[in-house]
Amino acid sequence: MSTGFGLSASARSALLNRLARRGTAPTAEAPAESPGRDLGTLPGMRDFETMRDAGAALGIESPYFRPHDGVAGGRSSIGGRPYVNFASYNYAGLNGDSRVAAAAKAAIDRHGVSASASRLASGERPVHAELEAALAAHHRTEACLAFVSGHATNVTVIGQMLGPRDLILHDRLIHNSVAEGARLSGARRIAFAHNDWEAAERELAAHRSRHGRALLVIEGHYSMDGDLPDLGRFAALARRHDALLMVDEAHSVGVLGATGQGIAEQCGVEPGLVDIWMGTLSKTLSSCGGYIAGRQRLVDWLRHTAPGFVYSVGLAPPLAASALESLRLLQAEPWRVARLQANAALFLRLARQAGFDTGSSAGLGIVPIILGSSLRAAQLAAAAFEAGVNVQPILFPVVPEGAARLRFFLSAEHTEADIAHSIAVLAAARDGLAALKAS
Template sequence: MTDRKRGYGGVSGSSKDALVAELREATRNRRQRPEAAETPRPAAQPRGVKPFDFSELPAYRELRMQRAAADMMGIGNPFFRAHAGMAGASSVIGNRSYINFASYNYLGLNGHPAVDAAAKAAIDRYGTSVSASRLVAGERPIHRELEARLAAVHGVEDAIVLVSGHATNVSTIGTLLGPKDLILYDALIHNSVAEGARLSGAARLSFPHNDWKALATTLEKIRHDYERVLIVIEGLYSMDGDMPDLARFIEVKSDNDAWLMVDEAHSLGVLGATGRGIAEHAGIDPTSVEIWMGTLSKTLSGCGGYIAGSSALIDFLKVKTPGFVYSVGLAPALAAAAIASIDVMEAEPERVAKLRDNGLFFVEEARKAGLDIGLSQGYAVVPVIVGGSAQAAVLADRVFQRGLNALPIIYPAVPEKAARLRFFVTSSHERAEIAEAVRITAEELAAVKAAGSVLKQLVNR
């Protein structure tokens, strides 16, 4: 029997029948095994297309050059060193114990028995995560307990806790201000504030460090051009260890119908007789400041950030701030650790007093040794300013070899000529440890400078 007339595409009738039968059989098999039909085929890779090689980024090339230069000079990488256990006044790195000034455990509460016990109990009750945004299903009583305690510490109505200190500033500032507004911040403000200002789309200006007069002059000239104005300062500056004249900044913001935000990341637990921050230290009514910001990672032995202020501010942020609305709620153990840390801080003000004594002692010893501590007032943060970034890196390596862990702060975190070693002083340090740290730093800095002078002489010959 001859083949039937050819059908579509030149396929014979019999061949087409066989093809249809085959397709029907395949369809029946897929129905019996639905998972086979749901499994997508891998997309074919276009020929000649390769993923981007990020090592080609100019910034990465520069980083590799810096690392190569450090290797040639025999300088170990001071960053990402693994600590074998809890980092306190001393720490074990690579099976060796070091005097440690690189951790901001200001009141020695990280590892405190009451803090550890509270964190463990929270895990037993809530688990390690709340597994959702607080807005939907992550809310737990411990969150509101912590927020109430933070509000009480700052003397305001309410607070909101977020999972990242950096994101707290970025998200809050980015939410509250917009293109018709102005943000003015201290020239030495933390990166998170600058990033939040950029995100907001508002006009942004920096003013000279702690210079409330310059701020007032600027506002007199341009305040009328904007709807809302936010001024941002820190309670204790994390790179320099000094503080603003809070009363004067409150006067400036009041005279110019502006909001004032104070970042207390490094001043909570440090300033004030009971560690409540710069308002307590300066004897200022805390309700005269619109926005208080802080972190849980320094004094409060956890991780995360918070905003404290009026009930209206907090209600607004809880439904509008992306860093809160679209992020998982704070881990229960961290909330519990922060609450317990507040308990100990309030019950043992002698920790705050010991920290203050240690800070002043460090400053006195450093000055005697001829070290440049810049603007530091001896409140927990003390820089030793070296000069260039290379010198700071060399000094950090040299003191590390002698059993002292203090990290370099280099450009762009600080200006190139103001590179430094930064010392975080805690209440757990003993005077002997502080004196030893200053002695080692002074000796090694002298050696670094001497080597630099010899090198200059050789170059100039």
């Protein structure tokens, strides 16, 4: 007798046992390939195929790449059905705001959809300089440079700034873009325990003297756990050890601080103590791209040397205009930050009351529900989706097996009723899966 997707009960059981052991799962037979053409040896291929086959064995539809019918904010429509949505970075609820859309449309009418070439080759559009000046003012720095991708910003800037004689020290949970930039640079890379400034200082004390330049990189708000660093401590130790401090504010702007200025405002730290501020345009600022804010000398150098800027098309004018208008609205309407933070605090409190493990989340914009097993996380996400709640599971190998979770991005658009309903749905789904397993 076969079960879902043509697998027998015994085959399904064996597959799940392999997954629990983090083994590999065989896929459909394919013609033998020579070693150099064998795609099965690509990095992570076996893990990917194991997770895919496990989902098929359980009849769980992939939660990824679902097409949304309209704007994805605190609520969304997927396949014509309404959902409470926790899978978008629309923290301030500005994506879809008519004023942001109008700014983008006006930029299209004036400049077209594309910059059509690199800014160095084809020249500036006024909106580029206006956006960069506004972002520099937001971070209280001398200058700013915008790139077409947040991920590419970290890769190209870190890859350009550091070389084989240098040292990059970063938090163990730092974003992939920083790790890729460090790899590109050829610098020595050392990861320290998450948010542990004392561990970072020990590493700098042990290794700083052997290297030319040192870069210490942390995030303002960690996207997997929703927790924060002690910015003042990291700024002080960077100066004690003659290191540059870089802070990735991708999930901080519009989320942290009373007015959404970021981790410096949240911690009461003078922004000038940070040498390099990095941020994205795709989250609170409801656009797409990234930026570096810092000293004029650094920005001028990057403008003429960073490969991801010099050799890349410039930021599309409508994207620059939408980010600029979103930043203006964020500053003019501080209630958005207050509502976001209240929603996140409520979600955190109710989740803990329901017995969920929320890890070290500060409850300011991101709250994980840590479930351990990748299968359990996938099952709970599927059950929640069936009940009208859209949340993405974060599974092995993105996180270690044992740390799989559901990751909730809160928005100023969520209501208290949305949050209470969603926690109730999750608790009921968890209890239902537990009862099924016990039977």
